[in-house]
Structures are given as structure tokens and as C-alpha cells.
Amino acid sequence: MENFSMGPSILFCPADRPDRYAKALERADAVILDLEDAVAAGNKQAARQALIDTPLDPERTIVRINPVGTEDITADLAALEQTRYRTIMLAKTEGAEDLDRLVDYAVVALCETALGIINAPQIAAAPNVVALMWGAEDLVASLGGSSSRKASGSYRDVARHARSQVLLAAGAHGKVAIDSVYIDIPDQAGLLGESVDAAASGFGAKASIHPSQMPVIRQAFAPSAEELERATRILAAAEQASGVFTFEGQMVDEPLLRHARSVLGRSGRTTP
Numbered sequence: 547m548e549n550f551s552m553g554p555s556i557l558f559c560p561a562d563r564p565d566r567y568a569k570a571l572e573r574a575d576a577v578i579l580d581l582e583d584a585v586a587a588g589n590k591q592a593a594r595q596a597l598i599d600t601p602l603d604p605e606r607t608i609v610r611i612n613p614v615g616t617e618d619i620t621a622d623l624a625a626l627e628q629t630r631y632r633t634i635m636l637a638k639t640e641g642a643e644d645l646d647r648l649v650d651y652a653v654v655a656l657c658e659t660a661l662g663i664i665n666a667p668q669i670a671a672a673p674n675v676v677a678l679m680w681g682a683e684d685l686v687a688s689l690g691g692s693s694s695r696k697a698s699g700s701y702r703d704v705a706r707h708a709r710s711q712v713l714l715a716a717g718a719h720g721k722v723a724i725d726s727v728y729i730d731i732p733d734q735a736g737l738l739g740e741s742v743d744a745a746a747s748g749f750g751a752k753a754s755i756h757p758s759q760m761p762v763i764r765q766a767f768a769p770s771a772e773e774l775e776r777a778t779r780i781l782a783a784a785e786q787a788s789g790v791f792t793f794e795g796q797m798v799d800e801p802l803l804r805h806a807r808s809v810l811g812r813s814g815r816t817t818p
Contacts, residue, residue: 552576553751554767560584562593594625658684666715679724722750741766777806
């Protein structure tokens, strides 16, 4: 299965709004055409037809399909067979067995229920899974709660645990982790802070719900000039050192060098 390389800014677009497809892809690094929550039950067949009739670049498009066990997933897969899309997001993934009928697709497993979060390590191990994403609001709803965030805007502890669980499960199996959406659209400062944390923690991308969030996410995932310059100098110094060394008063060993390489990688560079 190929590695997942879409991101860092990924935009949801309702599949029943083909008039928005191209505009969404212009603004984002990748688009999720949503056949699940963004589409009312009565519009799902029209959404599937729009998916077939309005093609986008399949290398930058993910299709979110309905959960396993629903009547809609069969119709979703039948529609996908008439397209070039081969990367899908499986809503409410709850176990590795959910992926058995999706062997022909690269799957972004969306863990957004209590069972899905608990089973994230087994899900991440599935060979057709290329990335994991977590969903805050559906998770809290599955627990009988009413909000994933406190009044301050920060996540409640259960959501923070789920976020970490999915990130660790993805990392343990060499898969990309995608951070959940930030639903307070006007709060760009909050989005920036959360996106900076996502990038620094190891998430490979962040999903979003509005085009205005794209530049903020890109800014967060791109290293600053200062970060890039320091990472370059650390890696250059490492070429002249043997083993652990001191750089500007800081001990540098292999984990710190990996951090520096990650900074270069987020800038599109691989060498100092």
C-alpha cells in the first residue's frame, strides 16, 4: 500500500455540492468529498452521482464513505467503482475487521467512537490503512457527552487522550496521523495554536471545515525561518561531530537530529 502524502491542509467538502469541488481543491492541499455527515439522507444518491460526474485529481482527493454496517456503504462503494478515486476515509472505523472489504483502497481510518479509539493500534496495523484521523465531536457524542471542549476552548481530558491515542497508534505502525477539525471558524488564533501543536507533536496534516482555515494550517505546519535555520546548522554541525555533541549549550543526540530532519522535511527539504 502506498504511503499517504496529502496535506497538511485538508478540506472537507459536501459531496452533494459539486459546484464547490474545484474551489475547495484550489484552496486546499487535498479535499475530502464527504458522503457521510455533510450530506442529508435524502441527498446521498445525488451526492454519489455528483461524485461520478464531477471528477477531481485523484492524487489530491479522499472520499469519506459511510460506516460499515450501514446500507449506504454498499452504494458508496458502487459509486466509487465508477471513479478514479482510490483513497477513502472510512467513517466511524471501530476495528480492523471493518477494513476487510476495502482491500482495493488506501484507507484513512477515522476513529471517532470509543471503540474506534480503543482499537486504534489494531486499526493502524491493517495493511490497507495509510493514515488515521480522530474525530472529537462524534467521540464525545458516542460517550453521551455534549462537548469536546471546555469554555476556554481547550479539549476536555477524554478528547486529549483520544488525540494522543490515535497519534501514537499511527506512529507505532508508520502511518500518518491527521488532526481533527477546529469548528470555531472565526477563531483563527485558536486554530493556529492547535495546528502548531499538531505539527510539533507529529501529526502529518490537519483536517478543516472552511477554506479560510487553509492558510492558517499551512502556516502552522511550515517551519519558521528561525526553526529552519537552526535545524540546518545543527545538521551541519553533526556532520563534523562523532556521536553526541554540544550545540549552543544544548546536548544533541540522535533524537534531536531526527527533530531537525523533521523540520527540514516539513519545509520540503531533506538536506541542510
